[in-house]
Amino acid sequence: MRELEELRKEIDELDKKLLDILNRRAQIVLQIRDWKIKNNYPTFDPSREKELLDRLVKENKGPLDKDAVIGIFKTIISYLRSLEKEIEVLYLGPEGSFTHQAAVKFFGEGSKFKPLLLVEDIFKSLEEGAEYAVVPIENSLEGTVGSTMDLLAITTKKVIGEVYLDVKHSLISFEDSIDKIRKVYSHPQALAQCKKWLRQNLPNVEEIPTSSTSFAAKLVKEERGSAAIASNFAANIFGLNILAENIQDFWNNKTRFLVLGREIPKPTGKDKTSIIFSVKHQAGALYRALRPLHDFGLNMTLIQSRPVPAKPFEYRFFVDFQGHIEDEKVSCALEKIKEECIDFKVLGSYPEANDF
Numbered sequence: 001m002r003e004l005e006e007l008r009k010e011i012d013e014l015d016k017k018l019l020d021i022l023n024r025r026a027q028i029v030l031q032i033r034d035w036k037i038k039n040n041y042p043t044f045d046p047s048r049e050k051e052l053l054d055r056l057v058k059e060n061k062g063p064l065d066k067d068a069v070i071g072i073f074k075t076i077i078s079y080l081r082s083l084e085k086e087i088e089v090l091y092l093g094p095e096g097s098f099t100h101q102a103a104v105k106f107f108g109e110g111s112k113f114k115p116l117l118l119v120e121d122i123f124k125s126l127e128e129g130a131e132y133a134v135v136p137i138e139n140s141l142e143g144t145v146g147s148t149m150d151l152l153a154i155t156t157k158k159v160i161g162e163v164y165l166d167v168k169h170s171l172i173s174f175e176d177s178i179d180k181i182r183k184v185y186s187h188p189q190a191l192a193q194c195k196k197w198l199r200q201n202l203p204n205v206e207e208i209p210t211s212s213t214s215f216a217a218k219l220v221k222e223e224r225g226s227a228a229i230a231s232n233f234a235a236n237i238f239g240l241n242i243l244a245e246n247i248q249d250f251w252n253n254k255t256r257f258l259v260l261g262r263e264i265p266k267p268t269g270k271d272k273t274s275i276i277f278s279v280k281h282q283a284g285a286l287y288r289a290l291r292p293l294h295d296f297g298l299n300m301t302l303i304q305s306r307p308v309p310a311k312p313f314e315y316r317f318f319v320d321f322q323g324h325i326e327d328e329k330v331s332c333a334l335e336k337i338k339e340e341c342i343d344f345k346v347l348g349s350y351p352e353a354n355d356f
């Protein structure tokens with residue numbers, strides 16, 4: 001076996017080469033910046049980033065795994081992207097929330113993030129000029145997020161991406177041992193999702209509901225003898241200890257988030273399209289509106305009705321399906337769908353996330 005000193009020397013040499021390569025990559029990114037300014041092209045190109053990451057995952061020979069390759073390159077791309085222009089991403093806060101985690105997963109650590117406490121405020125800021133935002137849209141246990149859908153119906157911005165996140169809960173605290181915990185703070189949904197674990201491991205603690213899991217994390221930083229149910233991501237942000245991991249009763253708990261921006265990304269060959277429409281109150285109207293998806297062989301991944309405000313018991317429909325508006329099959333299907341609708345809007349076409 002080789003000695004530590006010798007191995008570290010080799011790492012030092014490789015790091016030097018890596019740094020040199022990264023700076024060469026940065027030089028090219030700066031040239032791309034100049035090209036983009038001249039050609040009025042957006043800095044952030046989610047289709048290109050997806051294509052690049054997918055290719056690297058395919059070419060990877062290990063021992064790094066897929067998540068490591070994606071994580072490392074997302075971070076590199078996001079820091080270099082900020083040399084072109086620093087983009088600001090709004091997310092549903094507070095800091096340390098699952099939406100914050102989803103935003104970092106999509107844009108990479110080198111981006112700038114800003115929390116807002118209401119989905120309404122996020123959409124308002126987008127209309128006032130903010131460029132990007134991440135909002136929750138559906139959870140595998142709780143269903144769709146109505147407030148997000150209602151605001152999507154009226155926004156002028158586009159859906160440019162999607163992110164899936166495993167909702168994994170941890171018990172996190174300033175304390176270093178579970179024996180010292182007398183109070184547990186968290187969002188009522190998280191407390192409910194960890195009921196079995198709490199009953200078995202902390203049967204006599206007081207459970208205190210909070211407005212979010214990340215707010216709970218913030219609170220327990222200041223209070224001895226307390227813990228929060230929140231993510232490891234929140235524990236990192238607030239510098240707390242992780243006393244127990246994966247304490248949720250259900251394993252398959254995932255949340256899907258949408259990324260909003262100004263321009264619909266180019267097709268990647270594996271995309272999704274989101275539309276919203278309403279139909280006449282007539283027998284078969286919804287069937288006729290959806291039939292073109294079947295006729296053109298397009299796979300629907302979500303359908304959800306939402307009440308139309310000010311029109312009691314009238315509904316509009318949110319539909320996601322696989323394909324991009326620039327695909328011929330999709331544009332033909334959309335023309336047919338439109339013919340059957342009172343209102344119709346394309347919310348966006350975007351690279352499909354392939355990690356859920």
Ligand SMILES: O=C(O)C(=O)C[C@]1(C(=O)O)C=C[C@@H](O)C=C1
Pocket residue numbers: 029032033043044045046048049052076077080081084
């Ligand atoms: O190819 C581009 O358009 C770039 O700006 C470069 C780059 C990258 O670092 O690879 C950075 C930002 C874009 O979102 C996509 C890719």
